[in-house]
Amino acid sequence: MLHLNKLTKQYATGDMALKSVELEIPKGQVVALIGPSGAGKSTLIRCINRLVEPTSGSVTLNGKELTKLGSSALRQARRRMGMIFQEYALVERLTVMENVLSGRLGYVGFWRSFLRKYPQSDVDEAFRLLERVGLDHMADKRADELSGGQRQRVGIARALIQDPELLLVDEPTASLDPKTSRQIMRLICELCAERDLAAIINIHDVALAQMFVQRVIGLRFGEIVYDGPPDQLKPETLTEIYGEEDWEATIETINEDDEAEQGGVA
Amino acid sequence: MAISIDKNSQKIWAVRDRNTQLTRWFVYFVAVTVIMYCWQTISEATTWFFVLDAPRIAGDIGGRAMPPKWPYINELWKPLWDTINIATIGTVLSLIIAVPIAFMAARNTTPHHIFCRWPALLIIVSTRSINSLIWALLLVAIIGPGIFAGTIAIAVRSIGFCAKLLYEAIEEIDEKQVEAIKATGASRWQVIAYGIVPQIMPSFAGISVFRWDINIRESTVLGYVGAGGIGLQLKASIDVLAWPQVSLILLVIFAAVILSEMVSAKVRAAII
Numbered sequence: 001m002l003h004l005n006k007l008t009k010q011y012a013t014g015d016m017a018l019k020s021v022e023l024e025i026p027k028g029q030v031v032a033l034i035g036p037s038g039a040g041k042s043t044l045i046r047c048i049n050r051l052v053e054p055t056s057g058s059v060t061l062n063g064k065e066l067t068k069l070g071s072s073a074l075r076q077a078r079r080r081m082g083m084i085f086q087e088y089a090l091v092e093r094l095t096v097m098e099n100v101l102s103g104r105l106g107y108v109g110f111w112r113s114f115l116r117k118y119p120q121s122d123v124d125e126a127f128r129l130l131e132r133v134g135l136d137h138m139a140d141k142r143a144d145e146l147s148g149g150q151r152q153r154v155g156i157a158r159a160l161i162q163d164p165e166l167l168l169v170d171e172p173t174a175s176l177d178p179k180t181s182r183q184i185m186r187l188i189c190e191l192c193a194e195r196d197l198a199a200i201i202n203i204h205d206v207a208l209a210q211m212f213v214q215r216v217i218g219l220r221f222g223e224i225v226y227d228g229p230p231d232q233l234k235p236e237t238l239t240e241i242y243g244e245e246d247w248e249a250t251i252e253t254i255n256e257d258d259e260a261e262q263g264g265v266a
Numbered sequence: 267m268a269i270s271i272d273k274n275s276q277k278i279w280a281v282r283d284r285n286t287q288l289t290r291w292f293v294y295f296v297a298v299t300v301i302m303y304c305w306q307t308i309s310e311a312t313t314w315f316f317v318l319d320a321p322r323i324a325g326d327i328g329g330r331a332m333p334p335k336w337p338y339i340n341e342l343w344k345p346l347w348d349t350i351n352i353a354t355i356g357t358v359l360s361l362i363i364a365v366p367i368a369f370m371a372a373r374n375t376t377p378h379h380i381f382c383r384w385p386a387l388l389i390i391v392s393t394r395s396i397n398s399l400i401w402a403l404l405l406v407a408i409i410g411p412g413i414f415a416g417t418i419a420i421a422v423r424s425i426g427f428c429a430k431l432l433y434e435a436i437e438e439i440d441e442k443q444v445e446a447i448k449a450t451g452a453s454r455w456q457v458i459a460y461g462i463v464p465q466i467m468p469s470f471a472g473i474s475v476f477r478w479d480i481n482i483r484e485s486t487v488l489g490y491v492g493a494g495g496i497g498l499q500l501k502a503s504i505d506v507l508a509w510p511q512v513s514l515i516l517l518v519i520f521a522a523v524i525l526s527e528m529v530s531a532k533v534r535a536a537i538i
Contacts, residue, residue: 051445078451089446093464102460106451113452114459155446162450 001027001198002048002166007057009043009222017043019222020057027165028196030189032209032230035219036242041202044219045168048200049081050074061166079106082159084188086171088151090143090158097139099154100126103161122161129157133187149180153187160191167192167199174204181205185212206238206250327509334517335510342499342518348413349495350522352488353481356420361474364425368432374444375436375462386429394426398484402493416493420481427480428473435469436462471537475530482526486519 004023010016017040025031033041046052048059050066059066066077082103090099104122105113112118118126130136133153143151152172159167169188173181185201189212192199203209209216210230218226218241226237235247268283282290369375371386402419409415444461452460489497496515503511 049449051449075451075453078449081449083446083449085442085446087442089442091443091447091460091464092440093467094460102447102452103450105447105453105456105460110453110455110459113456158446158450168449 001025001062002200003060004044004048005058005060007044007047007059008055009040009047009052010055017222018047018054021222021224023217023224025166025198025200027198028192029215030192030199030201030213031215031217032213033200033202033217033219034204034206034209034241037204039219039241040222041219042170043222045083045170045200045202048166048168049078049083051083075106079162080165082162082164082167084152084155084159084167084169084172086174088148088155088175090151090154092142092144094143095139096130096135096141096143096146096154097126099143100130100139100157100161103158106162125161126157129160132191133157148176149184152176152180152184156184156187156191160195164197167197167201169199169201171202171204173208181208182211189213206233331509331513333510334514335508336514338511338514339518342496342515345489345494345496345499346518346522348416349485349489349497350482352413352416352420352485352493352495353478353526356417356485357424357474357478357481359417359421360424360428360477363421364428364432365470367425367429368436369458371429371433372436374439374441375458386433390426390429390433392426393422393424394430396423398423398481399487399491402488403491406492411492411494413494416485416488416495419488419493420485423484424477424481428477431473432466432470435466435473439465468537472534475533479526479530483523486522 002023002025004021007018007021007023008016009018021044033044035041043052047054048061048066050069054067057067061077061080064077066074069077091102094102098116101116101118101122102113104118108118108122127136127139130139133156135150135153135157138146138150138154143154146154155172167188172184172188176184185208188199188201191197201209201213210233213230216226216228216230216233217224218237220241225240226233238247238250239245268280268286270278270280270283272278367386367389370377370382371390373383376383376386398419401422402416405415405419405422409418439462443465444457447457447461485495485497487497487500489495489499490501492498496519500512500515503509503515
């Protein structure tokens with residue numbers, strides 16, 4: 001469904017953030033993108049919706065080439081790609097409802113959005129989503145009154161109300177405590193499964209990624225060095241991605257945590 | 267930071283090394299010399315007799331000014347109302363013009379760096395660098411005396427002030443919020459309305475009431491050059507040495523300024 005072909009990004013400073021990345025993601029697949037800081041994870045997902053302009057190569061979403069689109073066609077294409085951010089990137093001074101509805105900006109005209117006269121169907125969908133992420137009682141609160149986990153739930157609702165085919169998720173848990181991190185990851189993955197959405201999730205926490213996703217991609221210096229199922233990640237692979245370190249502990253804890261979590265839920 | 271090693275091979279740390287410290291002392295010395303020289307020049311150019319005489323003269327005028335001529339206040343309501351109108355309408359006009367200029371001047375929103383940003387900065391600098399009293403003088407000559415000239419003078423002088431503070435606020439916004447709105451497929455104007463405007467609203471409100479507050483004070487003297495408001499009465503009263511009227515006018519101005527300070531403090535607290 002999503003296909004990256006020889007995607008390359010060179011910044012004006014000369015840094016090669018992405019070196020000819022090839023990637024194919026089928027419908028409904030949730031992919032974790034791991035790699036050290038500066039490996040190009042953020043650049044990769046921003047090149048897909050062109051918040052960062054790729055230098056060369058192509059991005060194809062459902063057969064549509066995105067890199068050559070003009071600005072209005074690009075806006076239409078962006079509507080089908082929901083994005084979730086590390087520090088939530090909510091508009092802090094707007095209410096939860098306004099933040100969720102802002103996901104519809106690509107579908108409504110300027111004056112309707114400026115006067116907050118969204119179609120009733122959008123409002124209904126916003127309430128449904130807020131209920132789904134467990135924030136239906138918060139609709140009228142201002143975004144800056146919420147806790148980190150709550151804000152990220154609003155961010156998720158904003159991305160989903162776009163009616164996306166693909167979620168681009170940039171470090172969704174990096175600002176959250178371990179428990180909330182898991183809840184957020186679980187929520188994202190459940191929602192993807194419910195709606196048969198594909199997602200690319202940038203994540204630093206390898207163990208957390210292994211718990212939830214079907215496929216892991218390791219990025220290093222702008223190149224893919226691992227692409228496979230999460231349980232195939234070996235200490236050697238992590239060494240190749242991140243550099244020398246004792247990885248046994250990282251991988252082992254997964255199973256224990258998983259069991260503890262299962263027990264807790266039951 | 268200076269780190270050196272003394273003879274016991276101990277590491278010594280000082281904020282500055284010796285040369286930097288000596289340079290600093292030299293700069294202090296030059297500064298003190300310049301100040302003393304200036305003081306001397308001013309002293310030579312002053313007729314000290316008048317200065318020594320000042321307390322007596324001040325006392326004399328003060329004595330004549332007391333008590334204020336209270337009945338005169340009935341002639342001041344109208345000019346006071348004019349003054350407040352000049353300040354308020356002038357501020358509103360200036361904001362209407364300053365907002366687009368600020369968006370053109372801010373690095374992150376300007377449509378074009380050379381064709382939009384530089385002209386905008388030029389407008390900001392040129393309107394800011396000329397005092398409103400001088401704008402009023404020019405405008406009285408151009409469009410004739412009266413409230414209209416005063417309002418325009420206040421408006422023109424305020425454009426640069428408001429636009430400068432506003433464009434600095436625009437440049438300091440959190441770009442992540444803007445990025446998030448862009449990612450939804452929002453148009454350029456929607457990005458401004460959702461990503462930028464909510465972030466600068468507190469600054470905008472603060473700047474508006476702050477400038478309105480300054481403009482109340484500035485508009486009280488505009489009448490001096492014929493641009494309407496209470497300054498006209500002030501000038502007339504001083505010209506005929508009607509000190510009890512002058513003292514009343516000053517009291518009224520004082521009250522108006524305190525009131526405007528209170529209003530702007532309240533508004534700012536309510537918004538932020």
